[in-house]
Amino acid sequence: MHQPLVGHAEAQRAFRAAIDSGALHHGWLLTGPQGVGKGMFARAVARRLLAEGAGAALPPGLDLPEEDRTAKLIAAGAHPDYRELTRLPKDPDKPEGDFARSITIAQVRQLQPMFATKPALSPRRVIVIDAVDELERPGASNALLKNLEEPPAGTIFLLVSHAPGKLLPTIRSRCRRLRFDPLSDAEVRRVLAECLPEASADELAALVRVAEGAPGRALRYAGLDLAALDTALTAIARDGDPNNARRAALAKTLGAKAQQPRYEAFLDRAPSFIARQAADREGDALATALDAYAAAQSVAAIARAQSLDAQATVFELAGLVARLGLHPPRAID
Secondary structure (H helix, E strand, C coil), X not given: CCCCCCXXXXXHHHHHHHHHHCCCCCEEEEEXXXXXXXXXXXXXXXXXXXXXXXXXXXXXXXXXXXXXHHHHHHHCCCCCCEEEECCCECCCCCXXXXXXXXXXXXXXXXXXXXXXXXXXXXXXXXXXXXXXXXXXXXXXXXXXXXXXXXXXXXXXXXXXXXXXXXXXXXXXXXXXXXXXXXXXXHHHHHHHHHHCCCCCHHHHHHHHHHHCCCXXXXXXXXXXXXXXXXXXXXXXXXXXXXCCHHHHHHHHHHCCHHHHHHHHHHHHHHHHHHXXXXXXXXXXXXXXXXXXXXXXXHHHHHHHHHCCCHHHXXXXXXXXXXXXXXXXCCCCC
């Protein structure tokens, strides 16, 4: 099952116009923050291009009906004119485990047999690379560049990029750029509700807050009870936790080995929580919040890099949140 496209109306209009013009550029660079739906857009566009190329009768827009033959072939990994390059799992028997650091030159070179023949089911073939920033350099980047410089007939490249400044300038120059901005809270909620039909209203609300316009980011925290973390942080920020009881309880909870996923989420959530609080402040209260935010970012980064003790790290981060209680705003959300 593929998710319907949500948001990014301007990007959808631009790509639809390019298809309808009959002069579709061969290389597209989809840029914007991580998690806003660039990869989902690329896959939806790939399905649409191949289905239209095969002569299917389709409704307007870019989405395909679930029963479409092209969509089914791609979902089964059986479409001869579609390839998708992503980082591979380190252990093929554990596809949900750790992933390789980069997309290798060997993966890019595996496209060559496909390019040596004509497309099988239509005049088109589509290559999705998610994310092109993760290409092994210089080998894989240079191998891709050769294909972009002399694109095989009928081939469309859809390159997802979270950090286009890291790409070879020659790759950027050979692609048409399509910019993706964060989604609205309503759009994020719609995506999350589609992906997490069993989630409670409180969990969805917490995930929308942590998403900051990027539902892909929020989905990493699904099932981790972020609502409870936010409740604890809000209480600490409101009262300042003068006797350390709340931060000690939070540290004890998240410091347990079984709580590692929630601890990782907390390392992300604490700095962003402080940043959101800063938006409602001014004067001394704003200065306090900005100082706490900078310190929280540093603590979280060092904790990850040096594998610091989880319980001590949570206590320190919660202490930075407690600083907000020294200069509260008019009201805390």
